[in-house]
Each structure stands twice: as structure tokens, then as C-alpha cells.
Amino acid sequence: MKPANSLxxxxxxxxxxxxxxxxxxxxxxxxxxxxxxxxPLTEIFVHPPxxxxxxxxxxxxxxxxxxxxxxxYFKNSIFVSTSAVFFTMTLATAGxxxxxxxxxxxxxxxxxxxxxxxxFAPIMIIIPFYVLIRKIGLANTHFALILAYTAFCLPFSxxxxxxxxxxxxxxxxxxxxxxxxGRFQAVIFVVLPLALPGIIATSIFAFILAWNDxxxxxxxxxxxxxxxxxxxxxxxxxxxxxxxxMIMAGGMLITVPVLIFFVFVQRYLIAGWGAGAVxx
Numbered sequence: 534m535k536p537a538n539s540l541x542x543x544x545x546x547x548x549x550x551x552x553x554x555x556x557x558x559x560x561x562x563x564x565x566x567x568x569x570x571x572x573p574l575t576e577i578f579v580h581p582p583x584x585x586x587x588x589x590x591x592x593x594x595x596x597x598x599x600x601x602x603x604x605x606y607f608k609n610s611i612f613v614s615t616s617a618v619f620f621t622m623t624l625a626t627a628g629x630x631x632x633x634x635x636x637x638x639x640x641x642x643x644x645x646x647x648x649x650x651x652x653f654a655p656i657m658i659i660i661p662f663y664v665l666i667r668k669i670g671l672a673n674t675h676f677a678l679i680l681a682y683t684a685f686c687l688p689f690s691x692x693x694x695x696x697x698x699x700x701x702x703x704x705x706x707x708x709x710x711x712x713x714x715g716r717f718q719a720v721i722f723v724v725l726p727l728a729l730p731g732i733i734a735t736s737i738f739a740f741i742l743a744w745n746d747x748x749x750x751x752x753x754x755x756x757x758x759x760x761x762x763x764x765x766x767x768x769x770x771x772x773x774x775x776x777x778x779m780i781m782a783g784g785m786l787i788t789v790p791v792l793i794f795f796v797f798v799q800r801y802l803i804a805g806w807g808a809g810a811v812x813x
Contacts, residue, residue, distance in 0.1 A: 630698055
């Protein structure tokens, strides 16, 4: 037994070592971004570079708020992302429920077809989508972005929620119906509370996709006051002299809220993935 235990111990140590190396490689860019955002301009290009700012300053953040429309971009990103999540989850929840609770011809084929549509990259559909948006008069509007994100996030969200609803025993819903509850009441008070971890996990997925999107905003939005953070911060690179301190400050303000939000909801995310894996 000792050789086997020793082998397992070495295997565990190797896995932890690989995980540590991966953690360092993935977290270092975030660390460097945060460090640079607090450095004065004279320290950013010093050779050899320092890992921590010698004289920490908030000047980069002050210039970001004074010289750019960062707060407007931030407000636009919040509005568009949350709206897209709301519409996506409303449609995906209703669709996933119908695919798991009602029997009709072609149900499984429809579910497979929905997942198939997710395989199309945004770059493949952005041009026809833009032509359609122009024809119906929604070009250069936030509503066009919300429609784009909803259409892009809906297939995978629906497929994911379908797995979550399949993991909920049908007997619980039937018991509620037997006790006199209506279909709507059974869904609201029995099914949705049990599916809440999965709904939250799927919502996080949809929110991150909408929050990080670049291509749809670049194509569909032309007015500067309607841009979101991804494009607004990227446009800072077009300046004659690139202000790396200000760019890093903007990158940190984009990333940190999402990380904080993820920390608070990670237990729902883990519970949601676990629930979705119970039954495929």
C-alpha cells in the first residue's frame, strides 16, 4: 500500500504544482495591470521595471475621469448587459421549461438545433445582422446591442437551463398541481426556486459575454456617447501618445467589479454547474 500511496502523493503534488504555475501565469497580467494603474508616468517605462509602484498615485484614475467619457461608457455597459441578461433569461427560462415539461413532435431535434446555432461565431452573422438592423431603423441604438446579445446568448443559455430543469424531479411539480396549485404557481413557487442556482450561473455567463463584447459595439454603434467600455477604452489606443497609465486604470475599473461580483455569486455558480451535471 505504501508505494501506491506514495504514487498518489506524487501525483497530487504534481497536480498542485501545475495548478500553481497556471495560477501565476493567469494572474500576473492582472497584477501588472493593477500595479501600473497606480504608477506615475515616470515609473511606467523605467528599466528595469518595478513590480510595485515606488510612489503610488491616483493621477491615472483622475485623468481617466476628467479626459474621457469613462462614466458614460460604464453606465452604457451596465444598462446594455443587464438588459440583455434580463431578456435572455426570460426567454431561455420559458423555452427550457417547455422543452422539459411538454411533449411534442421534434422536441429533441429542436433542442439539438438550438445548440447548433450557437456554433456560429459572431463575426459570421454581424454583417447580415447589421443590414437587418439598418432596415428596421435601429442602427446606432442600445436596443440593437440588446437584441444582438440576446440572440447570441440565447441558444447556449437555453441549452444550459434545459439541463438544470431536467435535474428537477417532475414529481414535485405534479404534487403541487395535485394540491390545487395552478401551472403558473407551480413554476413560480416550486420549479424556479429549485432552478435558481442554474439560472444565476447562466445569467453570469450571459452577463460576461455582453460585458466583454467588442465586435457588436464596434459595428452597430457610431455615436461616442452610446459606446460601451470595451470600445471606449480601446479607442484610447488611437491617441497620438498612448497613455498606458490611464489605459491600465480603465482596465482595472472594468475588471475589478466583475471579479467582485463573481466572488459574491460563485457559490451559486458552483451549485448551478453541479445541478446541471446531474442529468443531461
